[in-house]
Structure formats: C-alpha cells, structure tokens
Amino acid sequence: MTRDDTRLAEAHGIPMEQVVDRLGIAGLRRLGAELVGPCPVCGGTDRFGVNVLTNVFQCRKECGPHAKGDQVSLVQLVLGKSFPEALEWLVGPRQELSPEERRALDARAAENRRRREEAARRAREQAILQARTVWARAGAAEGTLVQDYLARRGIPAPLLAPMPKCLRFVADLPFTVPVKGEAGRWRTIHTGPAMIAAVQDDAGRLGAVHRTWIDLDQPSGKARIVDPEGEHADLPAKKVLGSKKGGAIRLRSPAGATTMVMGEGIETTLSALVAEAVPGAAAFWAGVDLGNMAGRRRLGQGLRYAGLPDLADDEAFVPPAQIRKLVFVQDGDSDPKLTRAKLEAGLRRAMALRPGLTGAIVHAGEGRDLNDVLRGT
C-alpha cells in the first residue's frame, strides 16, 4: 500500500454525516437512510442526497464532475478542491493540526449537527400537528365511501363489523405536492374523498395519518392522481403525513391478545382479519410500510438477503410486550427475496427485544397457511 492508499482508506472510514457536518452543508433532512435537501452547489430543495449507510452522495442535477461519490468527492464538490487537497482536508496529515485547530473543527461539526437535528425535530413536530388536524376533522367511517372502498377490496362491511375506530372518512381531502424550487410551499393537485387511518406510536399517541384517496369509478377503488401541471405522472393514491416511526395502524386490538398479525397495508391486514383464520383473540395491526416493519438492517458484503437487524435502530416497529407470537403477512412483490429478508430482520429484532417471542411469515392470500401458523404452537 502506498501512503495515499492508506489515507484514502482512512477517508472512507469517516462517516458521511461527519463530513457533511464539517463542510457545514445545511438544510438536509433525515429520510430513512438518507439525508436529503438542497445541493450545496446548485441549490434546489431535494435534489441532493447522502446515504449514511453506503457513504455515497449524489446531486440529481449532476452539477459537475463530482456530483456523485465518496467522502473525497464531496469535499471536492463543495470546496472546489483537487483530489490531493480534498484528501488532505479530510485526513491530515493529522500531526499538522494544532490542538486548537482540531477543537475548532470538532466544535463546528458539533454545532452543525445540533442545528440539523433541531431542524429535523421541528419539521417532525410540525408534521405531527398537521396529522392531528386531519384526524380531528375526519368523521366516522360507518356508512361512508370507506365501507364501499373496502368492500371493493374484498373486505365487506358485515365481516368487518364493528368498523375499526382507527379508520375515518374525509369527503374533500386535498392531495398536495411541493412547489418546485420553493421550499415549504405546496400546491393542491386533487381534492376528493379519502380513508384516513390513525398511525399510533408505541405509547398509543397519534403520530401520523395514512391517507387513501377513493374513486369507486376506478377498478381498484383508488383515485387516479394526475398532476395538471404534468410535473408528476401517476402518483400513488396513498400517502402518510406525520411521523410514523415505530408506529402501526391498530385495526383490531383485543384485550390480552398475545398473537399479532401484521401486514404492510390496511387492505392486506384486513383481508387476513376477515378470513377468520384466527378464532377470536389475535391483534391485527398494519405496519404502514415495509421499512417500518423491517427497520434498519445490517448491510455489507453478502448481507443483502441475510435479514439481520441493526439493533441500534430505535425507530423501527417493535410489538407490545404482551405479544408472544408475531406473524408478518408478506405482500406480492417485485423482489420477494429482498422483501422476505426485510421481514426476517423485523422478526429477529422483535425476538431480540422481546425474549420468548416467536415469529413467522405467511404470504398474503394464503388463508390456510395463516390459519396453520396461528393454530400451531
């Protein structure tokens, strides 16, 4: 190894988040494994992303030769330095940094991190407030299009009765998208009836609402969301507002339930519920999305399908302490192998944090399969 190789390896060992902080890149928000926000060079609102797991950043506008890459490339992009200069800026030679310089650099990184976390916290609180406002103005789902929509999805009202309290209805919910190039501004591209589902955190507080825009003229029962300005094509008719971390949609929660069945979506979970696979006592919660059910996974060489949870992730779903058996319902998916690995990671997290709990995965629509799992010991 030449001296530069060693120093490059050292540079690659610096977490990307720390490089971001040292460079003073502002305005990034945490979005899963990514920090997303304006590009420090060409601006915008969300064209720049840093993956903190893979330590790779990218400017989607491709604003220069270093618009994508590693720690060194990021320093080159932001400070306009050559490769040797950027490497030196990152890793040394360390002995040339005086203790005061080292302290000043560390203090600057700490201050930038504090600011970013504060901004993220404020944005999250704002979103939770908005979610609670949507929930408060929504009405009971009985006798509304919510029942017709669910019937269309194979879940007729009589089988579901009583209607889960976590589902509500709004007749005229706006669907908004961010205004391009104007941070914090939104425009409405659709207004119509919607099913609102409460996403509750582990303490039972409402952290987010899951919204499904309804249009019974469509075969799926879901609205077609078309942007009149043509900036977006065929947007999904489902969106979450608020902070869903670790939360779930509690479709049925019998007191004392020790078995929990969880699908990703409301419809999948309700289908399992009405299949009467479980005599009586299981809880049926929807996990909102696969990322929330799986949590962060350990990644690296050969680990893509290993299904190992990163137990340092404290934002993933973990079932309540009374649950002894957790059954995940796997949806049809374009990459079933990866989906399964993610679900396995979620189950292993639950088993690690709830000693004695057992986990299982069944496939959506295979009622008998689910039935066997639930009856078995």
Ligand SMILES: [Zn+2]
């Ligand atoms: Zn850029």
